[in-house]
Amino acid sequence: MSALARLAEWQLLVVTGKGGVGKTTLTAVLGRLLAGRGKRVLLLEVDPRESLHQVLGTDPSGGEIVQAGPRLFIQNLQPGAVIEEMVRDKVSIAYLARKITESTAFHQFIEGAPGLKETALLGHAYRMLHSGRPKVDLVILDAPATGHGATMLAAPGLLAKAAEGGQLGALAADLAAFLADPSRCGVVLATLAEEMPVQETLELIDLLQARLGIRPALIVANGLYPSVDEATPPGRSTDFLRARHQLNESELARLMEAWDGPLCHLPLLPLERGPTLVAELARLLSEADP
Numbered sequence: 363m364s365a366l367a368r369l370a371e372w373q374l375l376v377v378t379g380k381g382g383v384g385k386t387t388l389t390a391v392l393g394r395l396l397a398g399r400g401k402r403v404l405l406l407e408v409d410p411r412e413s414l415h416q417v418l419g420t421d422p423s424g425g426e427i428v429q430a431g432p433r434l435f436i437q438n439l440q441p442g443a444v445i446e447e448m449v450r451d452k453v454s455i456a457y458l459a460r461k462i463t464e465s466t467a468f469h470q471f472i473e474g475a476p477g478l479k480e481t482a483l484l485g486h487a488y489r490m491l492h493s494g495r496p497k498v499d500l501v502i503l504d505a506p507a508t509g510h511g512a513t514m515l516a517a518p519g520l521l522a523k524a525a526e527g528g529q530l531g532a533l534a535a536d537l538a539a540f541l542a543d544p545s546r547c548g549v550v551l552a553t554l555a556e557e558m559p560v561q562e563t564l565e566l567i568d569l570l571q572a573r574l575g576i577r578p579a580l581i582v583a584n585g586l587y588p589s590v591d592e593a594t595p596p597g598r599s600t601d602f603l604r605a606r607h608q609l610n611e612s613e614l615a616r617l618m619e620a621w622d623g624p625l626c627h628l629p630l631l632p633l634e635r636g637p638t639l640v641a642e643l644a645r646l647l648s649e650a651d652p
């Protein structure tokens with residue numbers, strides 16, 4: 363089965379990698395592709411500086427679900443708001459729920475509980491698969507750059523231990539089991555073929571394996587420079603392009619020495635952030651599907 367066909371089988375895909383490597387773009391590209399193949403897809407963005415809507419050319423989400431095309435939806439998430447929603451869900455008396463979420467103790471708890479915010483975000487993704495509003499087959503989570511995917515994915519397991527015996531602990535344990543199920547959840551790593559991003563990718567592969575027993579489903583090497591024709595006369599821009607391309611080649615070779623799983627290449631396209639870039643990358647990714 364091709365890598366993309368495998369991704370389409372899952373319920374949750376977590377896209378992660380170093381900041382600026384194209385995670386949000388790749389989230390949109392995968393969303394477009396899999397929605398195009400008939401899946402109903404929700405893209406969740408955790409970054410408070412919303413950009414997913416610009417990438418797909420829709421209205422900003424501001425926390426709401428926005429339709430971005432046939433079978434494709436986006437939502438921007440704030441951890442605080444998601445946790446409050448969780449409390450409102452559990453505490454049916456509105457006055458009581460408000461009392462709780464407005465209390466200092468509650469805010470201290472949110473800040474202090476290990477892995478609570480990350481668990482709440484993943485829990486939201488899980489709930490959206492079952493809420494039916496809208497009906498969703500697959501959630502793709504554009505994971506925060508700093509939290510670094512692995513920390514986020516490890517959070518429910520940590521919280522399950524810290525809050526063992528309670529309702530919250532049970533919820534976290536369910537979520538940890540869902541994330542550990544390779545038939546339902548997967549991780550996609552985005553990287554540039556440059557020294558630091560490749561280094562971080564290699565470390566992340568090891569960390570995911572060691573801490574969670576997860577092997578990424580796909581690595582996407584994004585923003586690759588084209589090769590420069592031998593016959594092109596030398597000049598500053600030719601030399602620059604040639605050097606970038608050579609760097610890409612040597613970093614890809616270093617990546618492939620340590621990684622023998624599915625790997626896709628995406629070129630750096632001369633296009634601004636937006637739906638045209640997404641459509642073109644989706645077409646290329648579909649063609650390159652390993």
Ligand SMILES: Nc1ncnc2c1ncn2[C@@H]1O[C@H](COP(=O)(O)OP(=O)(O)O)[C@@H](O)[C@H]1O
Binds near residue numbers: 639
């Ligand atoms: N393959 C590509 N070709 C051209 N521009 C790209 C490509 N991938 C990403 N970009 C641009 O690079 C910038 C960073 O991408 P983004 O997806 O926001 O990264 P991240 O979410 O990892 O911070 C954006 O302006 C985006 O349009």
Ligand SMILES: [Mg+2]
Binds near residue numbers: 387504
């Ligand atoms: Mg981003």
